[in-house]
Amino acid sequence: MKGKKLIKEIIRWARKKSPWILHFNSGGCNGCDIELLSLLTPHMDVERLGILKESSPRHADILVCTGPVTAQTESRLVRIYEQMPAPKWVIAAGSCSCTGGVFAGAYNIHDGIDNVLPVDVYIPGCPCRPEAIVDAVIKLQEKM
């Protein structure tokens, strides 16, 4: 019993220390996307927290969506989510991916990611600051 618990603890530790993110722009304005990319650069350097930006959905743990989900991206978004191996989490980055933001009510969008996928952490702000994205990943680690 103790051994099993220990293994579980180790796995939990590993997951916390190595969150690989996949970025998908589901119709956002670029603002959050460039803030997300700037996380990788010397200013923030999230690799020191073990965060890597992966390019294939099969390698990723966390899906970071930026954008209110346009009708055209919806099916692709669901497919990417399904391609990700479990356990997986979703972060909605930016106001428009939380609620639709300024675009709420437009004819071509679903107001927010949570109308399409289960969301674990919401990041408000338009665009969300890079510090807020790091904070969201830290918050998500508590959930793991």
Next chain:
Amino acid sequence: MIMREFALYIFHLAFFPGFIFLVASGMFFHWIDRKLLARFEGRVGPPWYQPLADIIKLFAKEDILPIGTNQLFALLLPLTSFASTLSAGFHILGTLTGTVSSFNGDFIMLIFLISLPSLLFFLGGWTTSGVYSILGGNRSLLQYFSYEVLFIMAISGTAIASGSWSLAGIFNAQSGSMPYITLQIAGFILSIAGLIGKLKRSPYDIPKAKSEMVMGPLTEYSGGKLALWKLADFLQTLSGIALIVYCYFGGLWLPHTAIGYVIFILLMLTIQFILSIISAVFTRLRIDQLIDLNWRILIPLSLIHNLLIMIL
């Protein structure tokens, strides 16, 4: 007595210089690489336990493959490449520590074991039948012939000079006189170039070029299989570097002494440093540029180099 010998045998195989030690040092070198790259880029870089956390996490993840993939094959390929690099590393470090005795021809065996993952890498792409995987696999095969020939040509200069095809023979030939790095500096540089190709590092990272091929053949792998591929990659780096140190720096360190091991590790770190700095300063080559470079310049150079060694 027999029991003790058997226990020692298991210890060597499983702990030192076997499985645990090799995997740990493979991870360590991977971390060094990432840390160095991060420092060159003006970043802090990951903490020391990063590769360990990555691998454990990947093993704990769900393992899914696209429909139509041969499950057994998809498991065997990364497993085989892991095993082959593991045995290569075990042989080199075993010879170093004296747990494995070097035999004539093991040099050839090592080269084969180290390059096996590159071939399997290509097959790994084909089995998972993703567009990027197949294209990445094709690219890795295209690239295979250009760097493999280069690597074998360049590094066999040491074997030719020593007149022996065993690791110990190459080593012993150097300990009496100068290490080969002094006479065969050109060969050393060429084999580093070949090694970069083998490890698919920048500027030879064409098969897994992130910006166009996503992750090349590894695109569709997930969970434990991806972890095995990564481990194979770590160990390939480790054993490739160790082989080069063994072949070119023979007289610079004393085997079976503490100071000798320290020098050996320092030399390995130096080569890792060279690999990292090359990754940092070069763009990825295009496939035609790569083949041009290798077949027009580097391989003829290595041929001339070997001819000169034979004449001398």
Next chain:
Amino acid sequence: MTICNALCELKNISMTEEEDLLPSFNENQVLLASGQLLEAVVILLKNDVKHLSTITGVYQENKLQLLYHFWQGEGITLRVVIDVTDNQVDSITDLIPGALFYEREIVEMFGVKIKGLDMATRMFLPDNWQGGAPMRRKLEVGSEEEMQEIK
């Protein structure tokens, strides 16, 4: 401006007569019927006005106007009135290939037919779009009924 005069000659009216017909606008403008568009563009190209900035559609009270914004040192706008029954206009992509995406956007957003334009796939609207031309709809944020297309 000489080009505007040349364009007005195309329609056999003088510049001053033209100005009375048009709304207030901060750049040179000429009103055209949909059939006169190609000739007008040829005149512009002859006068070295090559740059088409964009095509704007303005839909008001069931009437559609297309505004072709040209620019060469100063702006020249061709104001093309689309005939309601005919609902089509010639493509200018043969003369100005750069107009391709502007025309496709106009087709998708306003439901105009453009003669000589390949419209095999959608460019802006989603693949499963059912609602008709969005810029022709009356849209009020929030109310479902008003989201419905009005024909």
Next chain:
Amino acid sequence: MSRVTIPIGPQHPLLKEPVSFNITLEGENVIDSTLRLGYVHRGIEKLAESRSYVKNITLFERVCGICSHIHTTTYCQAVEGLLGLEIPRRGSYIRMLLCELERIHSHLLWLGVLAKNIGLNTVFMYAWRDREIVLDLMEEISGGRVSHAINTIGGVRKDLSSTQAKKILADLPVLAARVRELLDIVNNDRSFKARTQGIGYLSTQDVYRYCVVGPVARASGVGVDLRRDAPYAHYHEFDINVITMQEGDVWARAIVRILETIESIDLSRQIVEKLPAGDVTVRANRKVPEGEFVSRSEAPRGEVIYFVKSDGTQTPKRVKVRTPTLTALITLPMQLEGLQMADVSAVIAGVDLCIACADR
């Protein structure tokens, strides 16, 4: 030889934004490519018709996150034109300052993306590190790193204090030195040149035919820059040096953009030094008189035009946004044809796509 069709996008490491390319390969050579937009189509133009003029500023700031300030500037200019407002000189200068800072930020971002796409991660990191200096300055001025929300109809909402001006003047030379280093890399690094020279060629003729604008046009020898040719705001008070190259390939575009960055740094310094005293904003009427107005400006990627039609109420009747990327996209299949798969990433990065702008 067998043909393979490779889908690039909507989710692909090469692209920051969702757009879908289908590239048909024969071996490694590109023989055909098609593209599909619409993944970021949010219907902003329609949405603008139901919101008031002031609310629309917030909306148009979100057309594109990279060049957000230039969109609001152009929109406000159009509305001010309809109102017949002359905005105070100081306000106009602050607008121009942010436009120039945004150009620096956009060009550095672009250089990083290009370097990343050809596998030179180090330059990506360096360019983005240097970009942080501009982002800090913009945050200092407006409070936002990416979206500034500083424009309003009739001027700007925040004044520039003298300490802020001092900080800008102190930081700009540091940035200029860093950008010169990057220029040195692009100019002299052989592997960078090997991957960017001679690909994505666009002739002067094609630039005219396809109405391409901005740095892409300037790299093909067409010296068009609305800051000089049709000065808006107070650009006519400055001497603008338009950089052109004749090569027309990806490398020339890189050089043009970096030189423009250096120009912009110099221009920002001049703007801050010459900053006139006075108000930054004038009161604007909520109701906009009937009429139509076209406003043009030079975004980092080229010409942006806003067409605003008013019917005398508080909400616009029609707002049309023209963004520079759309015409550059038409030329992409032409640029890609006959190239190798490995060059696709460099060429796509080279034109500096802004899909959010193109789709709206």
